[in-house]
Amino acid sequence: MVLKIDKNKCLSCAGCVSICPKDALTLKNMVLEVDENKCIECAICTRFCPVRALRLTTNL
């Protein structure tokens, strides 16, 4: 699975960044990025996001 970020929904609030146990998320130039090498697909961030901008999905 991979973490997909819906850039149209994301508000760059950094909540998911703070809560990711693997430090896999970063806001760069106010745009959210995921480091797929760090992400362990735990879904903590997808449950947190106040606007559901994050999704773990199998289809690329």
Add this chain to the structure above:
Amino acid sequence: MEQKYDIIIIGAGPSGTVTGKLCASKGLKVLILEKRPEIGAPKRCAEGLGKPDLERIGYTGKERFVTQKIDGGILITPNGGTIDLPPGPGGYILERKVFDKFLAYDAAKAGAKIYTKAHVFDLIRVGGKIAGVRLMYNGEQKDVYCKIVVAADGVESKIARIAGLPSGNTPNTIESGYQYEMANIDIADPHKLYTYLGNEIAPRGYIWIFPKGSHIANVGIGIGNCNEKTAKYYLDKWIAGNPGMSKGSIIEENSGGIPIGGFLESMTTDNFLAIGDAAHQVNPLHGGGLAEVSFSAQIAVDVINDAIKSGDTSNSALDKYNKLWWEKRGKNLKKIEKIVHMLEKVTDSELNMAQSSLSGQDIIDLTEGKTHKLIRIMLKNPRLATLVKYLK
């Protein structure tokens, strides 16, 4: 950008700029690095601040970042009952974008050097000890050295983790916050803060209306993290059910993580300390972090100044910041954290009982960690009595 400073502060939010201003006024050479292109935007805040807290950082309330005076509040229980919260010394709703810039102007005026679009991504170590920061500025990597690094990088803080402090963030210690700034809504009294409780409207949290004018307000929600539905879902549903709200227009959308506890035993290491949201210095009951900055910045600056002047910036010298903060703020905030976790176990019908048994002043006391009265009331009710243990 010069290569050597006494202090490098990462983040130009209120904790970074207030600390920067106070350090610079002591004659220290200060660099503040902010990764955003604009300080203060976007806001992640309902913008409420008490009068004494604003005065503690040197402002009068007459500055142009104040949008509305507040003199008390109304707490609404799940059955629609209300409890009037006394005005106390009063407070303000700010315009954070202007406020944060004001703080930056004053830090710069005091002598701190500030850069925006300066993203710190690593700490430099010399002989294993922190000696500076590595950043991207204008597309170029730069190394800048200093005696003490201050992490004021907010809820998303990575720097404290790089320094080796535990993050303290878990789904249990970060609430999910979501807010609209709304115009043309009906507000019964635009000088009061409104707080709506209820597990149906805001599970393990609450909805707020913080007025910025007679028909303008920040309307938001903070909820615990174990919900099927999002914070946005709950807020939209509540607004749709309130004609005085749903007729309004949304002029800004914000979201954010609100730390509710998870305080760090130690916020320092050799040549390093963390402050503000980065160190979880937030009141876990109402999510207010600005008032905490007004206390912690002063504590930090006195310790930093002594450390630099004495030439000892080791963890044992900076540990005084931990001791003082825990004594002056932490102890109480920890009590408040317990109240929050106890409240998570209270049902809506029990919340309704608050209206007949608690006064507005009792509620204010709770937000300050005073639980005596609450415990007395809880002990009279067999089920609530079983929850008293969570407050101890």
